[in-house]
Amino acid sequence: MTDTEQADDSTDGGDPQEAIDAQGDRRREGLDDRIFEHNAGDDQEGIPFVGAGPGNPRLLTVAGKELLEEAELVVHAGSLVNSELLDEYCAHAKLVNSVGKDLEELIPLMRDAYEDGDDVVRLHSGDPAIYGAALEQMDALEHEGVPTYFVPGVTSAFAASATLRTQLTLNEVSNHVAFTRPQGKTLTAEEDHISDFVGMGDVTTCIYLGTHAVRDTMDRLLDDGHDPETPVAVIYHASWPDEDVIVGSIDDIADRVEEAGYRASALVVIGDAVTGAGYERSYLYGDWANRGTESTDANETETQPGDD
Numbered sequence: 499m500t501d502t503e504q505a506d507d508s509t510d511g512g513d514p515q516e517a518i519d520a521q522g523d524r525r526r527e528g529l530d531d532r533i534f535e536h537n538a539g540d541d542q543e544g545i546p547f548v549g550a551g552p553g554n555p556r557l558l559t560v561a562g563k564e565l566l567e568e569a570e571l572v573v574h575a576g577s578l579v580n581s582e583l584l585d586e587y588c589a590h591a592k593l594v595n596s597v598g599k600d601l602e603e604l605i606p607l608m609r610d611a612y613e614d615g616d617d618v619v620r621l622h623s624g625d626p627a628i629y630g631a632a633l634e635q636m637d638a639l640e641h642e643g644v645p646t647y648f649v650p651g652v653t654s655a656f657a658a659s660a661t662l663r664t665q666l667t668l669n670e671v672s673n674h675v676a677f678t679r680p681q682g683k684t685l686t687a688e689e690d691h692i693s694d695f696v697g698m699g700d701v702t703t704c705i706y707l708g709t710h711a712v713r714d715t716m717d718r719l720l721d722d723g724h725d726p727e728t729p730v731a732v733i734y735h736a737s738w739p740d741e742d743v744i745v746g747s748i749d750d751i752a753d754r755v756e757e758a759g760y761r762a763s764a765l766v767v768i769g770d771a772v773t774g775a776g777y778e779r780s781y782l783y784g785d786w787a788n789r790g791t792e793s794t795d796a797n798e799t800e801t802q803p804g805d806d
């Protein structure tokens with residue numbers, strides 16, 4: 499799959515959109531009872547939408563691994579799901595690559611297998627909740643009477659921060675994280691908020707689906723007057739054997755990425771958290787840890803500052 503594609507899958511409209519609208523109406527009426535009956539990570543009835551993680555099979559969750567090992571049909575999200583992971587955990591399953599298939603093809607495929615009694619897994623790259631186009635498939639399946647649920651995965655931004663040996667949030671450097679994508683087929687120029695996030699100064703901006711657009715994005719940031727020295731990292735295939743890290747700044751990262759030849763499958767991280775330099779020790783392991791013993795009530799503990 500390439501960055502210029504919308505996401506893991508796209509729809510051609512038609513019946514699936516009606517199903518999506520009908521599920522939307524149901525959501526407006528009230529929350530699904532299953533929200534209160536299950537926790538994330540529980541085994542549930544139906545087709546699990548599993549996050550494969552960023553690539554390295556070791557970064558698949560235990561729940562995801564168990565589901566894949568039992569699956570008879572695995573519909574996976576193409577080249578961003580590492581074939582090593584498929585070889586390791588799905589040896590006995592029928593594998594179907596979802597790239598190039600629309601909802602009209604995917605939904606009956608999964609529904610029929612499920613109704614025939616097969617264990618079906620829909621495998622997305624990273625976490626299905628981030629640019630995964632999972633919900634539209636789930637809604638279309640639910641509309642046809644096939645229950646579905648999420649099994650989370652490690653999103654590529656978290657693999658990228660591990661590779662960079664940094665945190666996406668760092669005391670006095672970055673208080674927020676934005677998961678975003680650049681303008682293109684899906685987003686208009688007005689919907690592209692990368693410059694706004696960078697302008698906030700204390701946000702780590704993680705750009706998905708933007709490898710092909712690094713030069714355009716950096717040019718826009720320069721046009722908008724952002725500091726050309728702002729650190730930027732581009733992590734290609736985070737956690738894969740051919741992982742590559744390119745570190746530079748708004749000013750020069752596009753040249754470096756073009757030189758490396760990457761047009762897809764990388765995460766772009768902008769902000770001072772890239773280097774991890776200049777942060778202050780946290781309140782959690784400072785004043786708060788030394789606060790004395792009189793206020794150790796559990797509820798109070800939970801509402802104390804986070805472990806940044």
Ligand SMILES: C[S@@+](CC[C@H](N)C(=O)[O-])C[C@H]1O[C@@H](n2cnc3c(N)ncnc32)[C@H](O)[C@@H]1O
Nearest residue numbers: 505552624625628653654706707735736764765
């Ligand atoms: C359709 S989005 C899917 C994102 C995925 N759901 C996730 O949570 O990582 C695809 C984009 O995710 C990013 N991506 C996915 N896997 C990656 C990896 N291992 N290393 C770097 N970027 C990755 C790239 O920006 C790619 O264009």
